[in-house]
Amino acid sequence: MPEVLVLVDHDGERVHRTTYELLAAARRLGDPAAVVVGTPGTTGRLGESLARHGARSVHAAESAEADEFLATPAVDALERAAREVSPVAVLVSATTDGKEVAGRLAARLDAGLLTDVVDVDPSGVATQVVFGGSYTVRSQVTHGSPVIALRPGSFEPQECPVEARQRGLALPPVDPARSARVTARRTALGGDRPGLTEAAVVVSGGRGVGGVDGFKVVEELADALGGAVGASRAAVDAGYYPHQYQVGQTGKSVSPQLYIALGISGAIQHLAGMQTSKTIVAVNKDPEAPILDLADFGVVGDLFTVAPGLTREVTARRAGR
Template sequence: MPDVLVLVDHDGERVHQTTYELLAAARRLGDPAAVLVGTPGTAARLRESLARHGATGVYAAESTEAGEFAGSAAVDALQLAAGTVAPAAVLVSATTDGKEVAGRLAARLDTGVLIDAVDLDSSGTVTQVVFGGSYTVRSEVTHGIPVIALRPGSFEPEERPADPVEHELVLPPIDSAASARVTARRAALAGERPALTEASVVVSGGRGVAGADGFKVVEDLADALGGAVGASRAAVDAGYYPHQYQVGQTGKSVSPQLYIALGISGAIQHLAGMQTSKTIVAVNKDAEAPVFGVADYGVVGDLFSVAPQLTREVAARRGVA
């Protein structure tokens, strides 16, 4: 079977769940081959995790400057790997960085690119969410190697142990004058909660939370469910919650097993970032709120009454004091 290149998303010590999702998706098209970019020693640390999730090959591009330039090293590594194996496709995660890499790589390879895919079949046809979530379409690349950016949460990770063949990629020197340099990195203050794009449960608050203090009910429910906390753009713009937790077209796209929207009206830009969630529960005082149009379950009521009751019930069922 042909190789399918998967760009590894990692923090140097841990492979992110989105990569495991990509490896699972890649098996629909061929043999998953991980392309890993990092500083020397990164591949040795992450090889076991990639092998456990089915990577049949690992293309390692390691250099001291790999993480200094935004996206450039990843694009170079994928281009080198693609030139080596003529893959059936290249898969990246549809994060902000991943979308940039996908676009730049497609331009380099003179090929087609598909962004925000939420499904992929064995023929290479993808399902996409387009126009801010207004439409769902099926698309395919008709020219060159397909470059596909898959939305986080679209596939379930699968453990499929393999013994990957390792390959070394030698990155070309990066032109610092033509590339954006990363001058500093700061870890997100996520506490013990799962990362927003990796969580199986997301509880989000909107304008209806009515202030930063009101987000405690959102956090309490998320913690009871072992989930992540999200926020609408309106809540973020009002200063209720940090921007890094924004869900929507201009924030993060998520597709968890369960998405709970508290006090979120459901503006189109928010729905674009969460409407592919497997189960959606909405709580809002306005029975005409657009969010009820995409919700599987809706509660018309005061979130400050409904959410604490739900939190207590969840805690009781899980045996949490």
């Protein structure tokens, strides 16, 4: 079967869940082939987990400067791999970095690009959410190997152990004059919670939480459910919560199994980033809040009463009482 290239998202030591989702999607189209971009030795640390999730081949694109530049090494690696194997498709995660890589790669390959894809069938027809989530369309690339940016959470990771063969993939020197160099790194404070794009459960707060202290009820519910914390743009702009937790068109797009919205009215900007969640629960005092029309379960009430009560019930059930 033809290869399907998958860009591996990792932190140097661990493969991120989004990559396993891409490998699951790739199996619908052909033989998954993982492309690892990193410093020397990275592929050796990640190879076993990639093979366990179905990567039949692993392209090791390693160089000492792979982590020193944004996007360019990944684009270079995918371009070289694509020209070598003529893949049936190239899959990346539709994160901020992934969309940057996908757009630049499609331009280099003169190929069609599909972004915010939430499903793909064996014939290559993709389902996308477009125009800020207002419409769902089905699209197919008719020129070149399609570059597909898949929204995190759209596929369920599945273990499919195979014997993976490793191939070396030489990276060309990066031109500093045409690439953005990383000059400093800071560790984001995330605690023990899963990342937004990897979490099966996301609990988000909006302007209705009233302030920084109000987000404590959001965090407590998220912790009880083993989920991640998110925030609406209104909450972020008001300074209630850090920007990296923003869910929406100008933040992160998520598709968890369960999405709980506390005090979020449901502006289209926010809905665009979470409306593909499998189950949506909304708590809002306003019975006319737009998010209640989208929610699978809606509660009209005070979030400071509803959320703590839910937290206590979840905690009690998990404790077996």
